[in-house]
Amino acid sequence: MAKATRVLYWFRTDLRVHDSPALHAALALNPEVLYPVWTWDPEYVFSHRVGVNRFNFLLESMHDLSAALTTRSPESRLLVVRAPPQMAIPALCRQWKITHLVYERDTAGYAAIRDSEVVKRVRALGGTEVLAVHGHTLYDPQRVVAANHGKPTMSLASWRKAAQGLPEPERPLPPPEKLPPPGDTDLGDAFTRKNQPIGCDTDLNEDTRETELHCYDHIAGPNNEFAIPSMDELGLPPATTSIYGGETEALRRLDAYCRDKVRVATFAKPKTSPAEFDPPATTLLSPYLKFGCLSSREFLWRVRDAVDEYVKSNGDAKKSKPASKPPENLEGQLLFREMYYAAECAQGINFGQVRGNSICRFIDWKLPNQYAADGSKLVPRPRGNAVDEERFQSWKEGKTGFPWIDAIMRQLRLEGWIHHLARHSVxxxxxxxxxxxxxxxxxxxxxxxxxxxxxxxNAGNWMWLSCSAFFSSYYRVYGVKSFPEKFDKTGKLVRKFCPELAKFPDKYIYAPHTAPIDVQKKAGCIIGRDYPMPILDDKLEKERCISRIKMAYKKGYHGDHEAVLSERATAELEGAHDKGSESADRAADSGDVGEGVGDGPAGSGIGRGGEGVQVDQRSRSDEQGTRKSKRAGGVQNSEGSSKRRKTDRKVDEFFSKK
Ligand SMILES: Cc1cc2nc3c(=O)[nH]c(=O)nc-3n(C[C@H](O)[C@H](O)[C@H](O)COP(=O)(O)OP(=O)(O)OC[C@H]3O[C@@H](n4cnc5c(N)ncnc54)[C@H](O)[C@@H]3O)c2cc1C
Known part of the structure; x- marks a missing residue:
């Protein structure tokens, strides 16, 4: 008689039952039992800085998923095992006589390393087959990388070119109607002290905890019920965000957003305002995509259907706005996500740091990561120069004296989410x-x-914004006053998140330190006492930054260069700056602006030369994000850039056919 199939389904990046290719693959095995397991990994509890809002969102999403499982099988619910997965998964496979371990593949960062260790250990047991199924992104990052000859996709154009031979994302799968029950959950002696060491050398979340941490007191939680941990057990105070976690909420939000077909079809990212917050101008679906409460295919197809309906119903209406196109439309936003996933997948764990990262330009930033002689990262990071530390702290706490920056940083802390262009600004x-x-x-x-x-x-966009990779127009800088004024002259976001400034007249809302003292008194806020003076001269520092980056670009080191690995690069650049380079002409002459790869900032509109952006006239990107390479003063396009334009055109044609 054939052996009964016993599945351990390991939930990680897929807190949903709709459109889950991995769950479908598990059910296609026709299992007798299916154990839905989540491992409460100490890596995220101690070694990542995770704030209260993300933990809370995760816990809410786990509860929602557990309820969805119970609806499909009264005996089923999410079984939380509080141990490192490298130990827990093999131990459970052995104890519960698992024939198949199934999960959604995760190609990113720590997760990829963790999974290869888990798989190695499970295979060593013998008797358990492992199925890792793609499902977190529209395209399988590993296949995109293979199509890109193993190289990271450094622009949307290169990503599109690599993806064009791959199958189109299919329509989403329906949620299963029923699930098999889990089997006996007795842990026997599967877990001993030896195979479940919980602890850490450094607890990066220590400062956030208000009480002692208890979530690891029992391997299967209090009363051995495999319960979902609580914020209390994590020693954390309640969340401050108004964003609720879970698949139910994700689908409700998607429904609500897609109901307005005009908004979906004419969505143009650069025109969405970072100053809007209630409701925000974009979908606010990123937290749900991150935890897999929402599948990216569900998002894609709901958007495509809404656009189709709009186009059909407006076919004859000559005056109606045409539907927007990638990359500025909603589908285009998902493509940026795809591009970063593929780039990270090719680059590996170094994607999140400068050192060893071959795509990341070396710039002699202040307060960089620091490393021991053996190359290991120093955690916690030793303190740097006092002025830089103070600036960093002011930025983090929203106390820079620049209201636009401070409002965004305070919104980030309170809500756990900010608009894309707000992220650009800070x-x-x-x-x-x-x-x-x-x-x-x-x-x-x-x-x-x-x-x-x-x-x-996150790492991809930070490299983009800092002109370390993906984007190189470092002389284009967001104005701390002029940029927000472009979207909202009344300062709504500032009034909401910096309430001490709420009574300033519009004229001074983005620069209250310029208000006469009687205006400050009338507003009930004296700058320098009730709200900080600006921590720096933004115009002066902007010029300094540009000339320093120009020098770093000239050196041309990347994170994997020997000079960077040996930490010689910083001293070399210091020397160059000392030789009077601070006064170097900031004109970015031909060849200084890197290879010119990449598109304009992801839907930022920064390249459009809007009045709110301090834009150098030499090089611009259009709203599609593709480089036009048109230089002022009759300078011809370089051969390289015209080749790139041809490639862009080809991939645009390809996409418009899809
Ligand atoms: C410095 C910086 C850091 C960022 N860190 C993250 C991060 O850690 N996680 C994250 O999901 N996004 C990150 N982004 C990208 C982007 O800001 C957010 O995805 C977006 O603002 C989420 O809001 P939304 O869901 O309303 O987006 P929408 O405009 O509604 O877009 C729909 C979806 O497309 C995806 N998307 C849109 N823009 C981007 C982009 N530039 N890169 C990648 N995906 C994108 C997101 O999944 C988003 O939910 C970062 C951007 C910057 C500038």
Missing amino acids: ACFLTRGQCYISWERGAEVFDELLIDWDPCS
Whole structure:
């Protein structure tokens, strides 16, 4: 008689039952039992900076998933095992006589390394087959990388070219109607102290905890019920966000957004306002995509259907707006996500740092990561120069004295989400715009505070914004006053998140330190006492940053260069700056602006020369994000850029056919 199939389904990036190719693959095995397991991994509890809002979102999503499982099988629910998966999964496979371990494949960062260790250990047991099924993105990043000859996709154009031979994302799968029950959940002696060591040398979330951590007191939780941990057990205070987790909420939000067909069909990212927050101008679906509460195919096809309906119903209406196109439309937004996933997949764990990262330009940022002689990262990071540390802290806490920056950083802390162009503003300010502080520090703060934090999109966008990779027009800097004024002259976002400034007249809302003292008194807020003076001279620092980056570009080192690995590069650049390079003409003459690869900032509109952006006239990107390479003063396009334009055209044609 054939052996009964016993599945351990390991939930990780797929907290949903709709459109789950991995869950479908598990059910196609016709299992007698299916154990839905989540491992509560100490890596995320101690070694990642995870703030209260992301933990809370995760716990809510786990509860929602558990309820969805119970609806499909009264005996089923999410079984949370509180141990490192490298230990827990093999132990469970042995104890529960698992014939198949099934999960959604995760190609990113720590997860990829963790999984290869888990698989190695499970295979060593013998008797358990492993099925890792693609499902987190529209295209399988590994296949995209293979099509791109193993190289990272450094622009949307190169990503599109690599993906064009791959199968189109299919329509989403329906949720299963029924699930098999889990089998006996007795743990016997599967877990001993030896195979479940919980602990850490450094608890990066120590400062956030208000009480002692208890979530690892029992391997299967209190009363051995495999319960979902609580914020209390994590020692954390309640969340502050108004964003609820879970598949149910994800589908409700998607429904609500797609109901307005005109908005979906004419969505143009550069025109969405970062100053809108209630409701925001974009979908706010990123947290749900991150945890897999929403499948990217469900998102894609709902959007495509809405656009089709719009086009059909407006076919004869000559006056109606045409549907927008990638990359500025909603489908285009998903493609940026795809591009970063594929780039990270090719680059591996170094994608999240400068050192060893061959795609990342070396710039002598302040407060970079620091490493021991053996190459291991120093955690916690030793303190740097006092002025830089103070600037970094002010940025992080929303106390820079620049209301637009401060409002965004406070919104981020409170809500765990900010608009894309708001992310642009604060990332540019911290790095190449004003503070010259390493993007690694900014990415770390986003890691702590964003609900949607994702190792691919976060590091990728930080490299983009700091002109370390993907984008190279470092002389284009967001104005701290002029940029927000472009979207909202009344300062709604500032009034909401910096309430001490709420009574300032519109004229001074983005620069209250310029208000006469009687205006400050009338507003009930004295600058320098009730709200900080600006921590720096934004225009002066902007010029300094540009000339320093120009010098770093001239050196041309990347993160894997010997000079970077030996830490010689910083001293070399210091020397170059000392030789009077600070006064170097910032004109970016031909060849200084890197290879010119990449598109304009992801839907930023920064290249459009809008009045709110301090734009150099030499090089611009259009709203499609493709480089036009038109240089002022009659300078001809370089041969390289005209070749790139041909490629862009080809891939655009390809996409418009799809
Ligand atoms: C410095 C910086 C850091 C970022 N860190 C993250 C991160 O950790 N996680 C994350 O999901 N996004 C990140 N982004 C990208 C982007 O800002 C967010 O995905 C977007 O703002 C989420 O809001 P939304 O769901 O309303 O987006 P929408 O405009 O509604 O877009 C729909 C979806 O497309 C995807 N998307 C849109 N723009 C991008 C982009 N540029 N890169 C990758 N995916 C994109 C997201 O999944 C998003 O939910 C970052 C951007 C910057 C500039």
